Amino acid sequence: MESIYDQNSKILKALSDANRLKILDILSCGEKCACKILESFNFTQPTLSHHMKVLMDCGLVECRREGIWNHYKLNKNNSDKLISFLTNILNETDNCICNEKGEK
Template sequence: MKLKYENEAAVFKALSDPNRLLILEILQSGEKCACKLLEDLEISQSTLSHHMKILCEAGFVESNRQGKWMHYSINKEGYENAKKILQELESCMLTK
């Protein structure tokens, strides 16, 4: 049961930062190289890596290495999971 709540908290943590929300918006148009994300966000490589780790762990983003760069894309299953969590919370609220 505790693992369920830890996973759900990871989803909300991923959505709680403006840079991560911007990353998700950028990725909506398709897979992007980390180098492109660095240009768009004007942040350091280590900061981007931190944000991408959180987004990947929450299930919102998938990554794959191509040469020396990581490429990131949206994981639709992650969005479905977040939607399910919110629907469960909503149903609890409506029954009270």
């Protein structure tokens, strides 16, 4: 079973690309057809498909097919989990890994 660190490192790796961050920003406005997302970039449809596959594989984006078009939206549940994970590891709290292991 993957640890929470393994799971989130995959997501962070996916987010290390500026184009994928921009795609997430576009999807933060709501579900979008691939054709609409592509209008915001200067690359080909196969390149967009690659970026979308990476974002879907890490669980941040969901896809539904309608006819010949793919429609994408953020996976709100997984986005919230990522935000919570980052908040927990980047803030000093009493609920840190050191306390779980009995360290002081």
